[in-house]
Amino acid sequence: MxxxxxxxxxxxxxxxxxxxxxxxxxxxxxxxxxxxxxxxxxxxxxxxxxxxxxxxxxxxxxxxxxxxxxxxxLPTAVVKEEVEERAADLETREGRKLRRQEKLAIKEQVVEELLPQAxxxxxxxxxxxxxxxxxxxxxxxxxxxxxxxxxxxxxxxxxxxxxxLSSQTLPMRAMTTWLTDPASRPADLVLGDQVELKAKGDDGVLRARQVDLDSDEIQQLLASGRQASKLALEIEGRLSFVMHDDLAIKSLRFGDALIDEANASDDGDDALVRLETDFVLMAQALGESIERLIEWLGGEAGVQRDALSA
Known part of the structure; x- marks a missing residue:
């Protein structure tokens, strides 16, 4: 769940x-x-x-x-092979090259015939x-x-x-600031060990896992102008995740205390009760964490600061 x-x-x-x-x-x-x-x-x-x-x-x-x-x-290679074989047979029988439209018609026929078997x-x-x-x-x-x-x-x-959902402060800007300035990090925010850094020019993307994000190496890359497009974060005691520059949340992991609370609930071995219990606990944790994250990002774009907690 x-x-x-x-x-x-x-x-x-x-x-x-x-x-x-x-x-x-x-x-x-x-x-x-x-x-x-x-x-x-x-x-x-x-x-x-x-x-x-x-x-x-x-x-x-x-x-x-x-x-x-x-x-x-329906693999493209399978369709292509069948189309080429049928087109070649037809060209041999009629002694001419097929037009593009004719090959497209053969492809449509092949897809229609093969789909039920896929x-x-x-x-x-x-x-x-x-x-x-x-x-x-x-x-x-x-x-x-x-x-x-x-x-x-x-x-x-x-x-x-x-x-x-969008924030007043762009996630890329906030993530880069948290990396370069430890004093800017909210009290409950903990950096993970994964980051993706984008260069402003054509130097591509640098991805690092299981690294100390406060290391000199990472700081030097940031000083060269790279910005964080993905960053592993943890809201202390609640959940950990990788935040993307479009505010997508990936690789979610919920805190041990929350999982223990779910496991300790009495569901009477009823799978439906277990689903609903887990869902409510998860939804509450997500709601609180999203509210906190948006606050750290300067509030929701175009919305009053208290909109999420109304």
Whole structure:
């Protein structure tokens, strides 16, 4: 249940939906098996898997939904080989070179025939909706995947006005300052051991892992004009993560105390209770940590400082 990545979005003019209405809307776009010629499909599934039946879990204003992404894997090389073979046969029989449009038509036919035989890859993507603070987080490794799930939610609700969460101070500027000036670091912020430094010119990107970020070597690179585009951070006692320059949160790891609290809760060996307990604890920790992080970044761009804590 614990998220590994997080792309954050501010929800504007949030639709006022109760849990039952939202559950019905999710049911209307439920995941179903791919049709024979469908290359991909996205629909809502049950977050608890076989342990549950509902597509929405809502507790204390925190909503959990899960999208199932299915995609047929049809290797480009396989399609290319089949197209070339059929085109060559046709050119031999007719004694002429095929036009580009004719080869494209053959390719379309090949894809249509091979798709039903292709393997299907399935991926679940969780979405967290903090309805009290109009905040949405998507547990996806890439922003493209997150945007796909948001598109599904938009289709589900009829409309969805969201923008990527942004801060007054650019994350790259803040991360670079924290690296170069230890006195600027907030009291609860701890540097990790991973960084990505970008040069202003064409010198490329330098990535370092398991390094002392206060070392002379790193400081010299920063002094040469490089800026931090990714930085491993820890909010002491809560969670650790790698922050990206677009405010994406990757490689999330929750603190031992929080995990111990979750493990100590009495779920009666009920998988559904375990899911909901973990989700509530995670959502609370994420909400508090995001609020603190945005504060460290000078507040949310275009929003009053107390917006997240209202």
């Amino acid at each position: 614990w998220f590994k990545h997080l792309h954050l979005y501010r929800l504007h003019e949030a639709p006022q939906l109760d849990a039952d209405t939202l559950e019905q809307a999710l049911d209307a776009l439920a995941a179903r098996p791919l049709g024979g010629s469908e290359p991909r499909r996205l629909g809502w599934c049950v977050p608890a898997g076989r342990a549950g039946t509902q597509r929405l879990h809502e507790l204390q204003g925190q909503r959990l939904m899960t999208a199932l992404r299915q995609e047929r894997l 393997f299907i890859r399935s991926q679940k993507v969780d979405l967290w909706w903090d309805s009290r603070h109009d905040l949405i987080g998507v547990n996806a490794s890439s922003r493209k995947r997150a945007e796909e799930v948001l598109d599904l939610l938009r289709e589900t609700l009829g409309s969805l006005k969201v923008t990527p």
